[in-house]
Amino acid sequence: MPRGQPLATVFWLLLSLGVALPLWVLAWRGLGDLAILPRVLDLAGVSLLLALLGSLLCLGVGGGLAWLAFRARLHTGWDTLLLPAYLVPPFVGALGFLYALQLVNVQPYGVGGILLAWTAHYAPVAYLLLRPALESKLAPLLLACEVHGVTGWKRVRALVPPLFPALVAAFGALYLTLLGNFGVPAVLGLPAQVYTLPTLAYARLFSPASPDPLGEAAAIGLLLGLLAVPALLLSSQPTGEPSPRPLRPRGVWAARGAFILFALLAVVFPLVGLVRRALFNTFTGAFQPAFGDAWALPLVRQGLFNSLLLALLATGLLLLLGLLLAPHRGALKRLRQVLDLHYLLPGTLLALGLILLLAPTPVYATPWILLLAYLLNFAALMLRSMEAGLESGIERLVGVGKLFGLRHGRAWWKIGFPLLRPYLAAGVFLVLPLCLAELTLSAMLYAPGSETLGVAVLSALNGGLFREAAAIGLMLMALSLLLLWVPRKGVVG
Amino acid sequence: MLRLENLTKNFGKAGVFGASLHLTPGEIVAVLGASGSGKTTLLNLVAGLLEPDSGRIFLGNEDVTRQPPEKRGLGYVFQDHALWPHLSALEHLLLVMKTPDRAQAHHLLERVGLGGLEARKPHQLSGGQKQRVALARALAAKPRLLLLDEPYSALDPVLREELRLEVALLLRAEQVSALHVTHDPDEALAVADRVAVMEGGRIVQVDTPAEVYARPQTLAAARAFGRLNLLAVEVQGGQVQLGGQTWAVHGLERGPGLLAFRYEDLAVAPEGLPAKVLAVYGGRGERLCRVNLGVGEAVVKLSAAPGEQVRLAPLGELRVFPLSQEARAHEQGKAR
Secondary structure (H helix, E strand, C coil): CCCCHHHHHHHHHHHHHHHCHHHHHHHHHHHCCHHHHHHHHHHHHHHHHHHHHHHHHHHHHHHHHHHHHHHCCCCHHHHHHCHHHHHCCHHHHHHHHHHHHHHCCCCCCCHHHHHHHHHHHHHHHHHHHHHHHHHHHHHHHHHHHHHCCCCHHHHHHHHCHHHHHHHHHHHHHHHHHHHHCCHHHHHHCHHHCCCCHHHHHHHHHCCCCCCCHHHHHHHHHHHHHHHHHHHHCCCCCCCCCCCCCCCCCCCHHHHHHHHHHHHHHHHHHHHHHHHHHHHECCCCCCECCCHHHHHHCHHHHHHHHHHHHHHHHHHHHHHHHHHHHCCCHHHHHHHHHHHHHHHHCCHHHHHHHHHHHHCCCCCCCCHHHHHHHHHHHHHHHHHHHHHHHHHHHHHHHHHHHHHCCCCHHHHHHHHHHHHHHHHHHHHHHHHHHHHHCCCHHHHHHCCCCCCCHHHHHHHHHHCCCHHHHHHHHHHHHHHHHHHHHCCCCCCCC | CEEEEEEEEECCCCEEEEEEEEECCCCEEEEEECCCCCHHHHHHHHHCCCCCCEEEEEECCEECCCCCHHHCCEEEECCCCCCCCCCCHHHHHHHHCCCCCHHHHHHHHHHCCCCCCCCCCHHHCCHHHHHHHHHHHHHHCCCCEEEEECCCCCCCHHHHHHHHHHHHHHHHHHCCCEEEEECCHHHHHHHCCEEEEEECCEEEEEECHHHHHHCCCCHHHHHHCCCEEEEEEEEECCEEEECCEEEEEECCCEEEEEEEEECCCEEEEEEEEEEEEEEEEEECCEEEEEEECCCCEEEEECCCCCCCEEEEEECCCEEEEECCHHHHHHHHHHHC
8 A cells, every 4th residue: 555545545534524514514403303304294295206206307308309309410509599598597597487477377386387497497407418328329229220120119128228327317417406406496486385395494594483493404404415315326427428320310390399499488488577577667568677776776786796706706716726636636536526415415405504514603694604605515516627628638648748858837837727728618607607696505694794696686586576686687697698608619639 | 778677567467577678779679569468568668657566767877767757858659649739730849849949840840741730730630740740749859769659550551651661761860769669560660670579568579570570489479470371280300291291390399389481481382282272362562372281271472363273382491389289279270
């Protein structure tokens, strides 16, 4: 065993324990308040069923679109029609559906509205997870079926089983996301008293009637964690490189139609709701943009300032961390694995854990607790982006530079970092908007003076300022759509 | 220039075992062997990309065994080029030069036939042009030793032949010592002053290409150059009996063995072994026939028509390699 190895093992063990400390504290406190659980088991059931049903819907719609696109050999440019639905923050999408459904006189609140907003937002995730799996795993098998005349049931038997791992992984990822989602149930569930575990934990935490709000919220968080853990085992990403296959396009117009229909329902429909509310007076119908009124709200200005500050700081620090760790791929991977815990598990658990851990410190009730939460929550995302770059062969090319006599630092400066640039940009464009429009963590961790933009929207909504909420939502939507220009290409070689 | 002393790197079944080799200044040595014979591992040990379990590596008089790659002053031409995608051809050279000299870099690019393409990035170059950039980069570093790892295997045959001759000329003109890994015997014959044949991680023979081809010391060395026929035989008193013919052999005095001969080692002779021509093929200036010798089939350089009966005899004494029973059964199976 190398001399430094036991020391390194101890270091990583301590770091893992430290990073997981909020969860340990949450578990400890939650175990002391288990008495609440029998009273919330029915809600846990609702949460579980909603997450399962939502995952199946997303998988059905996203998987269906992936299949249609795969059979039609649809160009990836068509993805642009699906992506806006995913790039807009879920609670903004929910806000859009709230107003749009009211426009057509459909009751937006409750299970139906939540499932609709979830499906619109997360079906593109299922699409993005399954399309590469179809291209890499199914294309050669389908080609073999076509060439050898395998049709009907036999074809289904030949094609479906190889796809199971990808389907299970996509389902696991969707289930984890929906179980922990706070924004959509907060907008479309809370007003109708439809609770999921994250919104219930939120409600208990701020309940003036509860004798021990923090303990009860922790116990609910513990239950949420228990429901999430099994899915962690399923949520590994399906792998496989797409390889071009000479498959004949089938159902091109059906696929194009489905993409357009999805874009109309999932993007244009809520957008119309938001635009109508934000730009026109609800009662008179006159053109009267609400942006000025929204900006006049001190909470909005404060929220924008805090969100910008936190987003820039969190992204900058994570970028720096990524750059420092890039030359040490092993350490980067290990740290990412440790931090995956907070990225994959519902944000509610992290927020409650941080409250319990830091309540006695001066950091509590300041923007800095939010910064810490953002760093812990989004670090894995930035590090994954860096890892993708390193796995694309950049590390080897730096090694080639060293072989030609370049010193370690110079080799990274001249070769490694320039080649990592697209991956750094992808990481920044992923983390920055997520921080800007974050709601789950900030809704639980904010204090007067440290409100974020998400909190401002939620407060405006709760205070009956629907038009102002729509105006801020519209701005957030526009901001999120900038993500469409994210450089997705890797290194050209 | 380069001295390897008893170099070992054990990966379990694969690796390099007890390899010793010596390169003189300006010499080009080809390391020839089948896939998995340890060629690339040997190259990576010399480059410092792998650390040996035992043995020593000297560059000049300097022991570089534990030195990191960047301190060894080597050039490396990779099979997949390993070019930096964000740099132009010229920038590749300038980055590795100890004192960047644009005029010299331009001159070097001219020499490898890339004049006018200095500003192009790898994705704007063809496969052959990329390989030329890789070579120019390696030369620009003014390496003490150049390592080439199957540098032409990704190129089409015409370009491969053209480029390897050009590169060999260039290396000789620049007096650069080179260790050139390849599994292509034609490449080894074309570029190398000497050939080191590897099998199972060991260097089994080091000699001039002509000598290894004509007088291989092991079966692996004989096989490394291809164009080989193998017939399972029983040797008695330095002779083998084939279809009533007695041929004198060397390499084995008595017992089971494999008679090894090249396509050109048999010729038509009135008193020779009767053989029937089964098929005729070839090109590139020679005509090859697959013949049935009665005791097995062989490929022979011969002018004959399919179905024709000929008599064949060896031009000189042939070589027999001793074989275990197990290996013999395997060879007999293959011969059938």
